[in-house]
Amino acid sequence: MLAKVVSFGLKGVDGYKVDIETDVSNGLPRFEIVGLADTAIKEAKERVRSGIKNSAFEYPTKRITVNLAPADMKKEGAIYDLGIAVGILSCNFDYGIKREKEFAYIGELSFDGSVKKVKGVLPLLISARKLGFKKFIIPKENLIEASFITGIEVYGVQSLIETVKFLTGEINIEPVKPCKFEEISSKQVYSLDFSHVKGQKQAKRALEIAAAGGHNLLMIGPPGSGKSMLAKCFPSILPDMTFEEALEVTKIHSIAGELDLKKGIVCTRPFRSPHHTASTVSLTGGGSNSKPGEISLAHNGVLFLDEFPEYSRQTIETLRQPLEDGVITVARSNATITYPANFMLIASMNPCPCGNYGSKDRECKCSPSQINKYLSKLSGPIMDRIDIHIEVDNVTYEQLKSQSEEESSAEIKKRVDKARERQLERFKNDKNYSNAKMSAVQTKKYCKLDEAGEELLKNAFERLKLSARAHDRLLRVARTIADLEGKESIEAKHIAEAISYRTLDRKYF
Amino acid sequence: MSEKQLLIYFLSQFDLAPNKVEEILNGLNGNFTFSALSKLKLDKIVSAVMAEKILERAEERYAKIYLENLEAIQIKLICKYDEDFPKKLLAIDDGPFFLFYKGDISLANLKSVAIVGTRLPSNYGRMITEKFAKTLANAGLVIISGLAYGIDSIAHRQALNQNGKTIAVLGSGLNNIYPADHSDLAREIAEKGLLISEYCPSAKATRYSFPTRNRIIAGLCDGVLITEAGIKSGTLYTRDYALDYGKEMFAVPGNIDSDKSALPNEIICSGQGMGVRSAEDILKVLHVENVAKKEKKKVQSLTIDEQAIYSQLADGAKSLEELEKNCNMSMSDLNSCLTMLELRGIISRMPGGVFCLC
Incomplete structure (x- = not known):
């Protein structure tokens, strides 16, 4: 008996069609999966068997062979579980599954037969839509994420039993109602606001310019001068993301498993601040199972590198190409993948190793050669890509306690939005959106x-x-x-x- | 070139102490030939290793090659017996025997002030050094210093900016500029001023070479100005040598609780030198006339905003935040005004976003 169902696999941020072919034939009981599957898929055998048994279906004591086509693409993850289980069950006519070919399946099975959430649903569905697929069965937990894609029918299921009943027509599931992005995005608020930052007018002005023109920025100042706080407020003055931008961001976050499934879409500009001990691969993406790195997670948002010279030289230098091109291409033995990485870089550093050089009230204990060594970590080519550098000094106690009203992010944002409009107008015929580029x-x-x-x-x-x-x-x-x-x-x-x-x-x- | 001259110049490549060179020359008893040198019992004067090294090369043709090589790298050599040798260095007992130099050696005979101090000045020291160096250079004095980080390089740069004359005395060979970051500065000084070293061009800087270098600085100048220096800094040597040589000693007073003003304050308190409040004090002592008095004209051509900033800074250095508060200007206007003023040379910007009048 042969059954054929459709699922999708991920390569980078794009999906491709995977045919799950299940053959159940006489012979010694045996379960084999072929088609360049990784360990997580090989283990699907156990999950599928237990899932089927514990859902009170009969598990065939026959020779089962599953093929994941195309056979030359390396496949990863547990997203094929549901498809494999449906394939096996539809080989048994007793269950009366007829419509299994109408749908594409994405989902991980648990031993008790329930369907669990998976990563990367959004990019998979977007690619599938492009390939002409219309109907999908996915884990219910991933449903909100899918609701932002128009023009497809997505059905959320919680268990294998529910899936089978749906496929036999025993029960009816309503496809998810499409969500309006505007409704959600307008409700979004940033937790930090520039009105919380006292003083620092110079830095605020510089950040406003950076936001308006998409310029990269470096803050230099002693420890405790509020560099990180300023950077964290920064996304709140950036222009709102458009739906397309939000989808791009959500795609990447979905693949990395960083998506908040209750929201389903990322509608605030991402702010990523990897620690300076971060490895180069964690920043650029890649690795043995090719995940997007921090710079891709910061796509359309802000990458904040605190203590900039403390990052390894190699890590800093790898930022060069993405800062220029807005994408990062990672070549690994199994694949060459391009992730979007169009981020704004906000970096901060101390003026010297002890941090007090140029400070009003504290004395610097570093020797000139130490300071030079510290500063020389920032190579010319990297500095070449940072348009604005400013010095940030400590806020005095009086400033901290002053009752004066500070300008709110919303007010700054209005000016930023206007400046961006002018740029859009200017570059309408060019492939460019900001002055910095x-x-x-x-x-x-x-x-x-x-x-x-x-x-x-x-x-x-x-x-x-x-x-x-x-x-x-x-x-x-x-x-x-x-x-x-x-x-x-x-x-x-x-x-x-x-x-x-x-x-x-x-x-x- | 006579064989005598050749022989003397030949000895310069070994970085011998000046008294050793004299001893060798005295040992020759008036017979200044290479053959006499090879017969001399050099190991009685210098170490056995050095003696061997000298004897190995004690031939006329080697000496010629050595001088040709010097010429090829555009480094000039001068010795005590030469006419152009700086007179002031002849006047001190432990002056150098040889000098390697690039630039105009006659500058060494002009009236000069050495400006020395810490390698890591505070903003106050930076500002004061700039001001003093500027006025002194404008008044026609040669500014002498040691090309080090901090006060030294600020003094050199200011002198160059004013199209003044400056002399840098190195603690390393001329082909081995230390610190290497200042290679550009050294090149500029060689072009427009004078770059001197007692050490042969390839010599590396050692911890001992700087104190000995300081004696040349002290010897070359007519007065030493110490703007900022710690109580245990290398500037101490310059002070001691200068006092020894009977040079004028000037120090800029600073806060009594500032480590960096410890040495100048100590000099003033102990009466070793004179406390100075402005470059005019120095000019008076050295009997030099102050030519530049154009300050007032500049102020008149300022816009209202710029005037506000100017009067704020006349009170002393201010940070950007303070200026913003006191001048009641928007950050963008303030930034652009400050840049304008800076470009016109009216104010200068210091680390930490602090501004002061030039």
Whole structure:
């Protein structure tokens, strides 16, 4: 007896169709799975057998062979359990399963026959829709996640018995009602708000510019000056995610198993802050079973690297390509996978190993060579990709206790949104969404300076000994500052302000 | 070049102490030839290893190759007996015998001030050093220092910025700039000023070479200015040598609880030197006229915002946050004004986002 059902497997962030072919024939009782299955799938034998038995179905004492086609793709995870079980049961006519071919199956089986949640449902369904599939049976727990995809029918099941009854027509399950993204996203609030941060006007201004133009930013300041707090507030002033962006983010989070299944979709911009001991692979993604890394989880959001120079040199350098291209391609022995990684980098560091260099009230105990060694961890190419650097100093007690009203994130966000609108308008014919990602040609085209501006820039280069690579960065930041002000042309004062955000280009020793 | 000259220059490559060189030359009894040198019992004067090294190469052709090599790397060599040798170094007992240099050696005979101090100055020290160096250089004095991190390099840079003259005395060979970060600065000084070392070009800096270097700094200058230095710093050597040589000693007073002002304060309290409040105090003692007095014009051409900032900073250095609070300006305007002022050379920015008047 042969049964054939459909399921889907994941390669990177995209799904591909997997045919589950089940053959039940006479012979010594035996259960074999073929088709480049990993350990989790091989163990499906045990789960499927127990699941079937404990659901009070009869487990065939025959020779069972399951093939997962295409046979040359390495398959992972427990998502094929449900499909395999349905395949075996539909070989037995006694149960009267007829509609098994109409659906695609995703789900893990438990010994008691219940269907458990799995990772990566959203990307699987999106890919399946593209391939023309319409009907799906998935674990009920994953249902909310699936409800954001239109144009397909998704049925949530809790157990194998329920699935079989549904397939025989004994019971009816309603497909999940589609959810409106706007309804959910408008309810989202960020837990941290800039109104909670006292003082730090300079940093707030710089973060506003960074948010408006998508610029990467580095904060330099002594320990306890509130760098992390500022960074954590940062997502709250970023423009809202569009549905497409949210889907992309949710896809990645779903694959990594980081998705909040009660919400089903990520509608706030992600904020990731891996510790500085993080391995390179955990940041970039990859590994033996190819999972997206922190930089992909920060896609469309913020990657915050606290204590930037403490990360290993290799880890920092791997950020170069994704910062430039917005994607990361990891090549491993079994596959080459591209994950999206279009994040904004917010980094923070101390000015020196002891942290007090340049501080008003504490003395630095480091030697110049120690400081140089510390700073030299940040290579030129990486610094080249960070547009804004600012110094953050300790907040005084008076500032901390002051009753003055601080500007809320919502107010800042309004200005940011306006500046972004201008950029969308400017780049509507280009493949670009923000000032920070302007190419050299675009910079030349959109960042024209008047005479006073040119003069100022020239003067700045000579006096402040700015590096050549700072030139285009400066122009892009100045462009954003002008956008924030609603000005079409870049004026001298915009350039002047942009220059003040290039702290690290100066030589202090 | 006579054989005598060749022989003397030949000895420069061994980094011998000046008195050893004299001893060797005296031992030759007026017979300055390489053959006489090979017969000399060198191991009585220098170590056996060194003696062997000298004898190994004591030939005219080697000496010529050595000098040609020096020329090829554009390093000039001068010895005590030469006419151009800095007069002030002849006046001190333990002056160097040889000097390797790049640049204009005549600068060493001009009136000069050595500005020395800690490698890791506070913002106060940084600001004060900049101010003093600027005025002194403008008044035509040569600024001498040691190319080290901190006060030294600030003094050099300020002098160069003002198109003034500056001399850097190294504790390492000229081909082995220490700290390596300052190679660019050294190149600029060699072009526009003078770079000196007592050590042969390939010599590496050692912990002993810096104190001996400091005696040349003290010897070359007419006065020593110590802006900021700890009580146990290498600047102590410069102070001691300068006092020994009878040079003027200036110190900038600082807070009594600041470690970095400990040495200048000690100098002032013990009466070893004079406390100075501005570069004019130094100029008076050295009988140099102060030429630059254009400060007031600058202030007049400022915008209202810029004037507000200027008057704030006239009270002393302020951080960005303080300026924002006191000037009642938005952060964006403040940042752009500050940059404008900085570019016009009216204020300067220091680590930690602190600003002060130049």
